[in-house]
Amino acid sequence: MIAVHFGAGNIGRGFIGALLSGAGYEVYFADINKDVIDALNEKGKYEVRLASDEFESFIVSGVKGINSNENQEEVIAKIAEADLITTAVGPNILKFVAKTIALGLKEKKTEANVIACENMIGGTDHLKSEIFKHLNEEERHSVSELIGFPNSAVDRIVPIQENEDLLSVSVEPFFEWVIEQSKAKGNMPSIQGVTYVDDLIPYIERKLFTVNTGHAVTAYAGYQKGLATVKEAIEDTEVRRLVEGALNETSMLLVKEYGFDEGEHLNYVKKIIARFENKHISDEVTRVGRSPKRKLGFDDRLVAPARRLLEKGISPDDLAAGIAACLKYDFDKDEEAVEIQQLIQAKGISGALQEVSQLPENHPLIGLVEEKYHKL
Numbered sequence: 001m002i003a004v005h006f007g008a009g010n011i012g013r014g015f016i017g018a019l020l021s022g023a024g025y026e027v028y029f030a031d032i033n034k035d036v037i038d039a040l041n042e043k044g045k046y047e048v049r050l051a052s053d054e055f056e057s058f059i060v061s062g063v064k065g066i067n068s069n070e071n072q073e074e075v076i077a078k079i080a081e082a083d084l085i086t087t088a089v090g091p092n093i094l095k096f097v098a099k100t101i102a103l104g105l106k107e108k109k110t111e112a113n114v115i116a117c118e119n120m121i122g123g124t125d126h127l128k129s130e131i132f133k134h135l136n137e138e139e140r141h142s143v144s145e146l147i148g149f150p151n152s153a154v155d156r157i158v159p160i161q162e163n164e165d166l167l168s169v170s171v172e173p174f175f176e177w178v179i180e181q182s183k184a185k186g187n188m189p190s191i192q193g194v195t196y197v198d199d200l201i202p203y204i205e206r207k208l209f210t211v212n213t214g215h216a217v218t219a220y221a222g223y224q225k226g227l228a229t230v231k232e233a234i235e236d237t238e239v240r241r242l243v244e245g246a247l248n249e250t251s252m253l254l255v256k257e258y259g260f261d262e263g264e265h266l267n268y269v270k271k272i273i274a275r276f277e278n279k280h281i282s283d284e285v286t287r288v289g290r291s292p293k294r295k296l297g298f299d300d301r302l303v304a305p306a307r308r309l310l311e312k313g314i315s316p317d318d319l320a321a322g323i324a325a326c327l328k329y330d331f332d333k334d335e336e337a338v339e340i341q342q343l344i345q346a347k348g349i350s351g352a353l354q355e356v357s358q359l360p361e362n363h364p365l366i367g368l369v370e371e372k373y374h375k376l
């Protein structure tokens with residue numbers, strides 16, 4: 001079995017590549033990072049370390065790299081042979097890898113699946129629509145016949161790596177990968193840690209609106225208090241109260257919309273907050289808060305649950321405070337944070353939020369956030 005995985009970064013090596021290799025795939029990482037690709041080809045393996053008291057580690061082998069900038073033809077040929085094509089490049093990068101994937105899929109003679117492993121609702125649907133922009137009507141038809149495009153939800157905290165060895169990667173022990181079976185083609189192999197479901201929406205929303213909402217509020221509120229890591233931030237009493245409040249709000253939404261058992265969901269939330277406290281992980285608030293424009297998107301982790309709670313007549317006060325902290329996030333090495341600050345200068349808080357989140361003018365969330373912004 002062959003898998004081509006776009007993005008040999010933290011989650012690519014620390015999670016997707018590791019699981020696929022463990023399930024017997026020959027894994028080809030396609031990336032634009034020359035150093036990482038050269039190292040993968042030189043060594044053919046790398047170490048994954050589990051950030052827990054036991055400090056276990058294992059070797060991921062049977063992996064190769066292809067420089068997708070310099071050797072696009074090689075990536076296309078490998079996709080033509082592959083059973084599985086996955087991505088973990090970031091939602092904003094999907095449009096840039098779509099053409100190479102489209103060119104590879106056009107050559108395919110056997111069934112395969114394409115799965116985006118990104119933090120977004122409908123990640124593979126979005127990738128598919130970008131891929132289809134590079135195909136004509138006839139090609140779209142034949143690709144649709146052979147290729148499955150299941151959405152997925154991936155969960156494992158993998159911070160920015162500071163190991164001496166370029167390839168080795170430290171990850172939290174916990175992991176979860178849920179794949180939308182109903183959109184897959186052929187028989188998907190059994191991959192340790194993968195759960196197949198027919199309807200992904202409850203799973204991706206539970207993950208995004210708990211792990212990622214909680215993470216984002218921790219990061220933005222922590223940054224406001226000058227705290228550097230997620231662990232430091234979640235140990236701050238005020239930050240923790242805000243995070244728990246925001247997750248209490250998303251819990252109300254998730255329990256109401258999907259009928260999750262309240263007790264079980266509460267345990268899920270507790271377990272996630274405990275993951276933020278992992279003493280073996282140093283995860284910077286600037287990684288977790290990266291790309292604040294994306295994170296303020298209409299369907300993303302902050303605005304989506306807040307606006308949907310308002311539709312149910314519930315005031316999302318703590319989510320609104322989290323959004324306000326995100327608008328205050330002025331980390332000068334983050335392009336999107338700089339853009340937001342410029343937008344606030346030009347259009348004010350309401351105008352900036354409205355533009356970034358695509359909320360309708362005069363949406364009640366905008367006023368609520370503005371009020372919280374001035375209180376921060």
Ligand SMILES: NC(=O)c1ccc[n+]([C@@H]2O[C@H](COP(=O)([O-])OP(=O)(O)OC[C@H]3O[C@@H](n4cnc5c(N)ncnc54)[C@H](O)[C@@H]3O)[C@@H](O)[C@H]2O)c1
Binds near residue numbers: 033068
């Ligand atoms: N790190 C985590 O904890 C985590 C967990 C779950 C999901 N995710 C999601 O996984 C995705 C990747 O996150 P990450 O933390 O691994 O980021 P990362 O920056 O470590 O990895 C991204 C990789 O993509 C590569 N890349 C960029 N442009 C490319 C292109 N045009 N073609 C091929 N490769 C390209 C980069 O060189 C890098 O190696 C994001 O969508 C993120 O939300 C991350």
Ligand SMILES: O=P(O)(O)OC[C@@H](O)[C@@H](O)[C@H](O)[C@H](O)CO
Binds near residue numbers: 119157216290291
């Ligand atoms: O990757 P992002 O930028 O969407 O979100 C930052 C973190 O919340 C995220 O990477 C988590 O670590 C991950 O989603 C855990 O599964």
